[in-house]
Amino acid sequence: MQIKEDINPVLRHILHFLMWFYGVITFVPWFLLSGASERQRRATRVKAKPVSADPSGPYRSVDSFHSLASSLYPGCDTLDKVFQHATELFPTKPCLGTREVLSEEDEIQPNGKVFKKVILGKYNWMSYEEAYLTASNFGGGLSALGQKPRSTIAIFCETRAEWIISAQACFMYNFPLVTLYATLGGPAIAHGLNETEVTHIITSKELLQNKLKSILPQVPLLRHIILVDGNSSQQTAYPNNITVHSMAAVQDLGAKQATKPQPSPLPHDIAVIMYTSGSTGLPKGVMISHSNIIAGITGMAQRIPNLGETDTYIGYLPLAHVLELSAELVCLSRGCRVGYSSPQTLSDQSTKIKKGSKGDASELQPTLMAAVPEIMDRIYKNVMSKVASMSPVQKGLFSLAYNYKMKQISRGYSTPVCDRIVFRKVRKLLGGKLRVLLSGGAPLSAATQRFMNICFCCPVGQGYGLTETCGAGTITEMCDYSTGRVGAPLVCCEIKLKNWQEGGYFNTDEPYPRGEILIGGPNVTMGYYKNEQKTKEDFLVDKNGQRWFCTGDIGEFHCDGCLKIIDRKKDLVKLQAGEYVSLGKVEAALKNLPIVDNICAYANSDQSYVIGFVVPNQKELVRLAEKKGVQGSFESLCNNPIMEKEVQRVLAESPAAATLEKFEIPAKIRLVSEPWTPETGLVTDAFKLKRKELKSHYQEDIERMYGGK
Template identity: 30%
Template sequence: MHFPEWLRSLRSSTGLKGSESEDLWSLLPSLPLSSSFSLLPSSVLGLGALASITAYWLVTRPRPMRPPCDLKAQSVAVNGDPSCRRSAILKDDTLLEFYYDDTRTAYDMFQRGLMISGSGPCLGFRKPGQPYEWISYAEVAEQAQVLGSGLLAKGCQPNPEQFVGIYAQNRPEWIISELACYTYSMAVVPLYDTLGLEAMVHILNLAEISVVICDREEKAASLLENKENGTTPKLSCLVLFNDFSQAFVERAKSCEVEVLKLEQLMVSWGGGRSHLNVPPQPQDLAVVCFTSGTTGTVSMFCYGARVGFYQGDISLLMDDIKTLKPTFFPVVPRLLNRIYDKVSKRITPLLNYAVKRKQAELSSGVVRNNSLWDKLVFNKIQESLGGNLRFALTASAPISPAVLSFLRATLGCLIFEGYGQTECTAGCTFSMPGDCSTGHVGAPLPCAMVKVVDIPEMNYYAKNGAGEICIRGPSVFRGYLRDPEKTAEALDRDSWLHSGDVGQWLPNGTLRIIDRKKHIFKLAQGEYIAPEKIENVYMRCVPVLQVFVHGDSLQSYLIGIVVPDPEVFVDWAKDRGFVGSYEELCQNPDVKKAVLEDMNAVGREARLNSFEQVKDLYLHPEMFSVANGLLTPTLKSRRADIRRHFQEQISSMYSKKAY
């Protein structure tokens, strides 16, 4: 590249490296020029100032962080088998079971927080339009002990065979109820709306639950109806956070169910009857997690130092985040994509330049949010998430490498990507501090061994470093509650958990998720289809917010249900000559054709086979959500429910023509 003399002077006077000079040169087209196409004096001054800022940024850059291991070898082969690996952080093949000697259970974790924080804030909440109020660790511990004593007074037994249901939205009382159970070695069974009536009855009977703690009368009424119908005979007590009617009390009394307010249970039954704590042992059952459409699984919950709850209105979530100023932010990729989309609409040459400079820092191991670029360019982006982030974790679905790299630069914090499932206590791999590369979910955590095993029908073989992901270690669950057959399907005789996901080991010892085994099906011509892999490709399309890929063994091609992104769809269509409201555009066959072409183009870029490309689609103007029963609480597609919901559209698409 040819550099003019004045830029060479800037380079020598500021100490800019070649890459910085090139990026400065790339800014020239955005600067005002004179009629002779030379830079105006104001532009020269501006570019000089920018060069000086860049030089200052280079001089003041802190030392890079030291990764906990060699980033080129983040995992180690176990017993010489490269398909089975453990964390390079470990000294040998002995897995980490606990980090602190005094912390072995969920009860211990809270007690450690209590010891360290004491009267410090633990749980925060607020009413709409009001500031946050905080309950201290000491207050939470006292309330948990009193509530637990109240549960014992109502007949609950202080042992892990006693199951207590909690059917409520996330709020401080939920955590206090959970801790009350742990304080007396009882096991918690979380319940939620999307389980459905049949699953709820199954859970209450399987766990023989007699006491359920609810947030409001409507939820308690749905449980009471099951008792009235004779389908949940063990249910005998409902404890509510909120007020309830006397009519509901009388109705419950008629079928021998006692209804109590949470405060009433604590004051009248727990107060003055405080029992000595009965802490659980590490081998004791702590919590039974039931996921939508499955039987229950056992895992443990973890806590942060201070937890704030949102107001209950999802539209006010970002306002709550700004107010709470979180230091740790667990987030699904969909939200990060939306942040990226909003910022990318206003990308300028200066923003691009600043991003490149921050990405250069990241590649050398420097992570900070106090550079001049942060103060001058990225401040508003960081403030939208409270301005106090130290690290974030994204999981549950793949995230675009471009989005991840961009947000690591603009948010000025560590952003980790992880992988796991409920059956292995959420996580089994985690990206390493100091590793700014993308396209993988990190190396095994110190508590887990991870291996890949052959899937011949999908042409994946462990000898090639690819196959079904299997996990073993202290974080893996014991099995499905009272269901040995289901347990045997998930856990083999050597205690390896078979995930149903397909992974590939990369040369640096990290794992890449490349496919899905559990939902594969065959088309009529015998080709295997992994729909989630295809959906993840199509999610890269600008107009696509959500997508469901469908096919079956009686059909020779795939079809799709697509929810366009309401924030970009109208403008995207307008750029292509289509005008109308969001709903009108969804009904326009020419718009549908344009979306399909865009999806297929992205599919070709991702090297999808022709039979993996959808041949027709239906544009749906309403998002899949937990509320409408099309997503699980962890925001995964409820595939059977989506299929049923759109059966009419699916049948219509298949009846049109064959491809």
Template identity: 35%
Template sequence: MTEAMHFQEWLRSLYSSAGLKGSELEDFWSVLRLPVSTSSLLGLGALASLTAYWLMTRPRPMPPPCDLQSQSVAVGGNPSCRRSALLKDDKLLDFYFDDIRTGYDMFLRGLQITGDGPCLGFRKPGQPYEWISYTEVAQQAVALGSGLLAKGCQANPQQFIGVFGQNSPQWTISELACYTYSMALVPLYDTLGLESIIHILNLTEISLVICDREEKAASLLEIKEKGSTPTLSCLVVCKDLSPELVERGRKSEVDVLKLDELMDLGRQNLRDPVSPQPQDLAVVCFTSGTTGKPKGAMITHGNIASNTSSVIKILEGSFEIKQDDVSISYLPLAHMFERMIQLSMFCHGARVGFYQGDISLLMDDIKTLKPTFFPVVPRLLNRIYDKILSSVNSPFRRALLHFAVRRKQAELSAGIVRNNSLWDKLVFRKIQASMGGNLRFVLTASAPISPTVLSFLRATLGCLIFEGYGQTECTAGCTFSLPGDWSSGHVGAPLPCAMVKVVDIPEMDYYAKNGAGEICIRGPCVFKGYLRDPEKSAEALESDGWLHTGDVGQWLPNGTLRIIDRKKHIFKLSQGEYIAPEKIENVYMRCATVLQVFVHGDSLESFLIGIVVPNPEVFVTWAKDQGFVGSYEELCQNPDLTKIVMKDMQAVGKVAGLKSFEQIKALHLHPEMFSVANGLLTPTLKSRRVDIRRAFQEQISSIYSKTTH
């Protein structure tokens, strides 16, 4: 065999090992058959080696877990009722690991994997993160749980323990202490309001509440002093505690002590763990109370295990949570979304780092922690998106950014997700560094996100970004986008633990036969009803287990679900037209100048109006382009600029297909964001519609009195 033939044979084997197949390999082989002189072998060999290296290291698409054009399967031949295509049959998933069936089991699995490895992280201002190991967390949970038993609590699921505070290691250790001894957790939070907290304490007949600060304990003690909570007998404070509060408690027959004291009591009276069963109550998670009194959703350990197991099932083969993964904890632990994230991390021996408790310092916490896992809500992603765009102030840089985004989006459409491309190094490096530089996984839920924002951030952050949908009553999620499907405008297919169907809403002209209607869920993730409230439970749950969500969905041809409307907040205008304000608000949020919007209508009026918080990142610059100069607050008061904002919103609404009666006809610009602090958002960042309407009643009345249609 000649030297050239040897060389050609070597090249053929090299290209084959690089993954070339079929026509690709034949094209190269046809070149290799050409006559090759010995003098040109060196140059050709170098070129071939570079080509082969590129072929072997080129990015490859993420393998999807199923056919992405058929992500769900009709149940019983009914296309309006569907389950995950990952299942072999209609039997829904209860557990991924046979021996992991409770929240307690999930933590024990992480303890077995990691042992003395880091578990819970916290930091002081300007300092690096400090870590508590899995072993230490387990020991503290046993000490705290034993202390609860020594204070008269019972080791059974009917024993409710209150936790009142911000996210912290002590919060999570308190939760694990409850799980260790089969007690049920009842989270409390500031924005519930005094009346709601009294309602919860009395409904659950709680005797003991663990508080993060003395101020919270003092507020509960004040309620007790007024005779409003007769069963409350013990308050535990995680941090500093004054002798004055202890004495106040003694006078009201309430034992007030520090968490360390309760743990010391437990160490002196150690008890063996009492493991919960899947059917046992784990959490009574009270709704945010957007309307009426909060309702206590009863979530079992089996609910928790099935929900987390389903996400693990979806990600198997494409993404695995590792020991060195770390999640940033800032979304309220009082709600199921964040708690399910934490338990998923624990199940794999990974870490959870807590923010300092001040949302304005969150980005500094992220840069310090360098999380790989980032649970998030759309409002925050919108802020990140706006900040990126507002930081690009030259035409050249703006053009380069959008070109780079398009190139990365082209890769995404081919199923490729990475952060090491040329565009990542040249354009997106600083953006990724602002998020810590290590992100591997982002999960957004709780509200719809703009497809534009989602697609843009998938490109710029260079990591997996999944979108899910669910609610407290189905533990957390019931649908989830699949690996490999990086399209937007939907919330994925049903989780393996959930069967999802749509049912008719005649008054809104939605019919299941057309693939649209109210979303209903059934399966092992669905809650057991509302605590001691059979009437509300019957409204939410049918006798055969179907949960009515109040959301309106539409099945897409590929078997994914799109959220298109909201049933619960519909109202009529004076001419009889039904209005779903949240759908309209989600459309208007696509307007660049709009940060937050509240759409209001009245059955005595014939048109809609809006309360709009302009986006402070872009509003002043945008107004200047329109010929208006002034501070952010001054511009919000300019009636001429207000009209231009409304025209822009109406244009966006028209493109989105809003009907004429669904468009706002007047608006008020407000310079202060709706927030949890001012009582206009729930802790899960949903609008408190009743409170917003009450806060802006004067402006609403004024607009209607001045506006004619």
């Protein structure tokens, strides 16, 4: 994606000449000293290849072609041993960091709404030794409260240091940890707690008051609630059979225990029952063993270069999501610092940060970060919106530098002068020291990936994995600056493509084999908790005893062994005239348009056209309305039929629509003023669309757009 260079032609030619001249005189010494030739070689090398000539056979990483990797350290076959080993290697190094809150205040907005703003101080750090001892004491305290080995315990909490300490305690004492998203609704929470028959739950004061308290009568087996923050609340407010404890009190109780109880966990014991975010109904509990997680993080660690004690990771995504949990466990296994944040305090511009004070990224200055595409798309659109408002000269210089750097990195070269002069301010949005940015949870658009490469001056490793594979599947190598692909299989797994006749995808296709992605290896999990039928549908065991997971995603392998996600089985709808429409493909094509903040495509198989729901960008919608002479608030513009038709026209006439067939372009749309967040229940915590919930929520609009009303 090139940016138009809106600048005086004479000045543009002068600048082009200066950049060319600078490149000529610095190329030879820089090329010889910077290692560019080695980066080019690694970027273009074959990264995975088939294990046999059979087109239905798997692909493996060339780094584990003869045997799949399954452990980080010799003898460390359970998660408690991995953390113990890291503690022995890095006892006094900073481990977990929490930022102190200096003050809170309410800020009244022009529209009358009240936003809570915070001023935050420095990060306070707990060393590896301190974190290990705290986790051990907490586990002992849980044991003293009656928690038994191999009996489930739940955590329902926001991402914070206490979450990972609780998890490590459970790993040590062999308590299978049931994880629940903090944004789940009451029925889903009650379903998870009852299905796993938990008697103890770890949570926060806010979630206890706002979500858990109302469903306690529906969870009859629950006996103990442990609060990670503050003292135990008013006992009279809860059912008589439930006792509320503070985490500190449970730790004190554990510190008095003489010995750690047996048995210690075994590699194939369940470490986590992770409830998925439920994009297709009630969440399913995925049973993940110690050996599954260790295999997954082994594959991830191998793909991140020079990972070690000099790195700082910023944790803010939900730890109940496999991407964040795996990323943090990888970092803790290698001695990194993990500093905690939240989406509301991440950057200087975040919603809870008081204007003029520092966001968490500015204070922490992380070198490693994981993000979901939704967050990266927002950053991309915000920065490009600011670029659009610059003066012609500023905009032209930015565009010139952007396009110059895009050409350079595609050849494997770096641009230190552009990085220092042009992109320094953008880079500082995330602290200024980022060296690896990992994207996962959903496909990342090529435009956003290239933008993050260029403006944040670091490689973007796009990954692919699922809860059922411990988040491990593929990650692009950091030297590979191609876009739109998810990389080669990790060293812990192999991937094969299964023919899908209905969709027209075959592993014999030329030039690239295509089909449903199946992931196999020691990272493939044990199946769904108390759901044998669904386990049989989605998991396979081959003649060698290896487990495979059928992902439902459609991929194609390129000549260098890298995978590209091109479709999804559940997203395919057959229209009345027999045409197949991939809803995900439609959304991916249109989502990066300036006027679109989010989009959900929909189609009925008894209808002849596609419709869509669009959360428009407020600035772009107001600008379009002014051109058309339409006035009103943002909400009224979204409900205006004239604006619906105008936005539909913009979508249909955009360059992005040229990549779609005519029948794939939404013929009618509904503009939506409220953004879709996990709190609304219309997207998952990874911001994936919940199609079933969206369909129910907008049923009247669907009927209207299809002529029913």
